[in-house]
Amino acid sequence: MAFVLRHRTAHIPEPADSEEETTTAPMSPRGKGETSGSTNHLTAAECPSSQNGSLLDSEEQKRKGELDDRGAEEEPEEEERASGDEGFMGMTPLLQEAHHAMEKVEEFVHKVWEGRWRVIPHDVLPDWLKDNDYLVHGHRPPMPSFRACFKSIFRIHTETGNIWTHLLGCLFFLCLGLMYMFRPNMSFVAPIQEKVVIGMFFLGAILCLSFSWLFHTVYCHSEGVSKVFSKLDYSGIAFLIMGSFVPWLYYSFWCSPQPCVIYLLVILVLGLAAIFVSQCDFFATPQYRGVRAGVFVGLGLSGVVPTLHFVISEGLIKATTIGQMGWLFLMATLYITGACLYAARIPERFFPGKCDIWFHSHQLFHILVVAGAFVHFHGVSNLQEFRYTMGAGCTEDGNL
Numbered sequence: 001m002a003f004v005l006r007h008r009t010a011h012i013p014e015p016a017d018s019e020e021e022t023t024t025a026p027m028s029p030r031g032k033g034e035t036s037g038s039t040n041h042l043t044a045a046e047c048p049s050s051q052n053g054s055l056l057d058s059e060e061q062k063r064k065g066e067l068d069d070r071g072a073e074e075e076p077e078e079e080e081r082a083s084g085d086e087g088f089m090g091m092t093p094l095l096q097e098a099h100h101a102m103e104k105v106e107e108f109v110h111k112v113w114e115g116r117w118r119v120i121p122h123d124v125l126p127d128w129l130k131d132n133d134y135l136v137h138g139h140r141p142p143m144p145s146f147r148a149c150f151k152s153i154f155r156i157h158t159e160t161g162n163i164w165t166h167l168l169g170c171l172f173f174l175c176l177g178l179m180y181m182f183r184p185n186m187s188f189v190a191p192i193q194e195k196v197v198i199g200m201f202f203l204g205a206i207l208c209l210s211f212s213w214l215f216h217t218v219y220c221h222s223e224g225v226s227k228v229f230s231k232l233d234y235s236g237i238a239f240l241i242m243g244s245f246v247p248w249l250y251y252s253f254w255c256s257p258q259p260c261v262i263y264l265l266v267i268l269v270l271g272l273a274a275i276f277v278s279q280c281d282f283f284a285t286p287q288y289r290g291v292r293a294g295v296f297v298g299l300g301l302s303g304v305v306p307t308l309h310f311v312i313s314e315g316l317i318k319a320t321t322i323g324q325m326g327w328l329f330l331m332a333t334l335y336i337t338g339a340c341l342y343a344a345r346i347p348e349r350f351f352p353g354k355c356d357i358w359f360h361s362h363q364l365f366h367i368l369v370v371a372g373a374f375v376h377f378h379g380v381s382n383l384q385e386f387r388y389t390m391g392a393g394c395t396e397d398g399n400l
């Protein structure tokens with residue numbers, strides 16, 4: 001059936017629309033001058049030796065000759081094709097239009113499948129793909145094929161940096177996490193418990209980074225897929241924040257289990273609330289960019305309460321040395337800077353069209369998230385080492 005349709009449309013002239021005028025138009029590496037006809041027609045047009053009509057005609061004649069030579073066994077197919085042509089001519093204009101549209105979709109999917117698509121400007125993106133109008137060009141078109149989306153990881157477009165920053169970050173934390181988990185038990189005071197607690201941080205980081213690179217990879221698949229993965233992406237940020245709190249609270253309140261449990265329950269409830277809000281469709285819209293940044297910065301800043309608790313009970317000197325507050329402060333600065341760049345879309349707002357591929361706000365935000373998570377891990381591993389040198393015992397006063 002598909003062959004019949006393609007063969008037929010090879011003879012129907014198409015309107016010479018520019019491929020860049022419509023987002024669902026086939027993307028061809030040849031450019032605007034190419035006819036957007038059937039797959040067969042395009043294949044011929046793309047051949048360097050077939051750039052004019054006469055060459056195409058001789059090609060068609062040759063093909064006809066070949067068909068004639070094939071003899072009687074080919075007849076049923078010819079009949080089918082003829083009846084297909086008759087059927088098409090007998091269709092109402094509306095049906096012909098519908099068939100035409102279906103062919104275009106079929107052809108587009110086929111081209112995307114083969115990786116033959118071009119980046120397009122922001123203003124021709126469908127609404128569900130429009131996110132940041134300061135990124136003027138270099139966007140992927142909608143590509144309703146997961147295979148094409150994953151192949152696009154190796155192409156240059158607005159999402160390339162977003163994908164790779166968190167894909168590499170994810171692999172980095174995966175290796176670091178495995179190394180940590182396989183450290184000899186004699187390096188810990190309570191090996192199983194400590195590995196589970198630090199494992200929560202690695203789990204949060206790996207979930208956050210993997211949901212993120214997956215979202216940026218399949219974001220252009222379709223509206224439904226983009227919605228599902230954006231919810232996972234936002235939930236991942238909440239997982240990272242929740243996972244980061246666990247080992248920090250565990251070591252910082254080693255000798256005060258009651259406040260430790262209370263703070264853990266609070267971050268659990270707040271984190272689940274952030275995940276709940278992330279499931280609302282409006283949350284992913286461009287208008288709510290500031291709200292999103294605010295929700296996650298707020299979730300992270302809920303750590304101010306246990307920090308103050310620690311500083312008041314241990315003193316500022318102990319908090320900044322043993323308590324690793326300097327590293328925590330650096331981590332918070334990195335995350336908050338990233339969130340501000342993300343919300344305000346800096347630097348591309350000052351250079352529209354100049355940061356389309358590299359160094360736009362989302363990429364910088366991604367890099368700062370990976371850096372912030374690593375700084376947090378460094379602080380936590382210092383806390384763990386302190387606990388190891390001190391042993392499991394506690395003094396009369398203090399949290400540590």
Ligand SMILES: [Zn+2]
Pocket residue numbers: 162212216362366
């Ligand atoms: Zn992202």
